[in-house]
Amino acid sequence: MEELRYPIGRFDxxxxxxxxxxxxxxxxxxxTPANLRAAVAGLSEDQLDTTYRPGGxxxxxxxxxxxxxxxxxxxxxxxxxxEEEPTIKTYEEARWAELPDARSGPVEVSFTLLESLHxxxxxxxxxxxxxxxxxxxxxxxxxxxxxxxxxxxxxxxxRHHVAHVTALRRRMGW
Numbered sequence: 001m002e003e004l005r006y007p008i009g010r011f012d013x014x015x016x017x018x019x020x021x022x023x024x025x026x027x028x029x030x031x032t033p034a035n036l037r038a039a040v041a042g043l044s045e046d047q048l049d050t051t052y053r054p055g056g057x058x059x060x061x062x063x064x065x066x067x068x069x070x071x072x073x074x075x076x077x078x079x080x081x082x083e084e085e086p087t088i089k090t091y092e093e094a095r096w097a098e099l100p101d102a103r104s105g106p107v108e109v110s111f112t113l114l115e116s117l118h119x120x121x122x123x124x125x126x127x128x129x130x131x132x133x134x135x136x137x138x139x140x141x142x143x144x145x146x147x148x149x150x151x152x153x154x155x156x157x158x159r160h161h162v163a164h165v166t167a168l169r170r171r172m173g174w
Contacts, residue, residue, distance in 0.1 A: 004053035007163035011156045015149040022125075022133060022148060025155035030122045032158030033115045036066060039165035040107060047174060048107060052164040057097050059165055064102040065093060066161050067110035067117070073154045074121050080137040080147055081128075087138040125151060 015021075040048065040059060048060040057065060072091060079086045096102060101109075133148040168174075 001053070004167070005056070006160070007167045008156070008159055011153060011160075013149070015146070015152050017148055019130065022151055025151045026122060026125045028155035028159060029125065029151070030118060032066070032070075032155075032162070033111065033118050035162045036063065036114070036158065036165070037111055039162050039169070043174065047172075050168065050172070052168045056164075058103075059168065060104070060107055061097045061102050062161055062164060063107040064105065064110045065097050066158065067114045068096050068102075069093065069157060070114060070117055070121070070154060073150065073157075074117055074124075076137055076150060077121070077124060077147060080135045080150075081124075081132060085136050085138055085144065087140065090140055 040063060043059065048063075049058045051058050052062060056062075068091075076088050079088060128147070133151065134146055136144045136146045139145050
């Protein structure tokens with residue numbers, strides 16, 4: 001079950017903290033919308049409504065979740081860059097995934113959002129200095145986090161969910 005839940009492994013909460021590692025993470029973030037789109041390309045409505053693991057979300061919910069999550073991440077970057085250690089708001093991702101737009105809405109809507117959002121996000125990340133990546137915000141559950149770690153987290157997050165879909169396709173022979 002662990003492999004189905006974490007097909008690329010769990011996130012390592014220790015940031016490498018190097019400019020090269022950040023560049024690699026930003027490249028992953030830049031490629032996430034295209035990689036996710038490719039992972040779901042050609043799936044039928046029934047396949048989109050298949051859970052990627054027992055007890056997990058459907059592929060459709062997963063696509064909407066990535067857009068929701070990365071939108072929240074983008075706001076966190078902007079807050080940390082413009083305020084001194086702001087406390088961010090968490091959100092109930094599992095409950096968001098149960099809302100009607102996530103359960104049955106067309107995935108194209110979230111792809112459009114994700115593609116535009118990532119253009120903005122990558123532009124912002126590319127403009128940031130090492131000092132900017134050291135800026136922090138307070139996460140109510142995780143404590144102080146810096147933007148370097150957040151960059152790596154969202155690179156992992158995109159890869160993690162793309163792997164959910166590609167692993168499902170392999171298992172199902174799609």
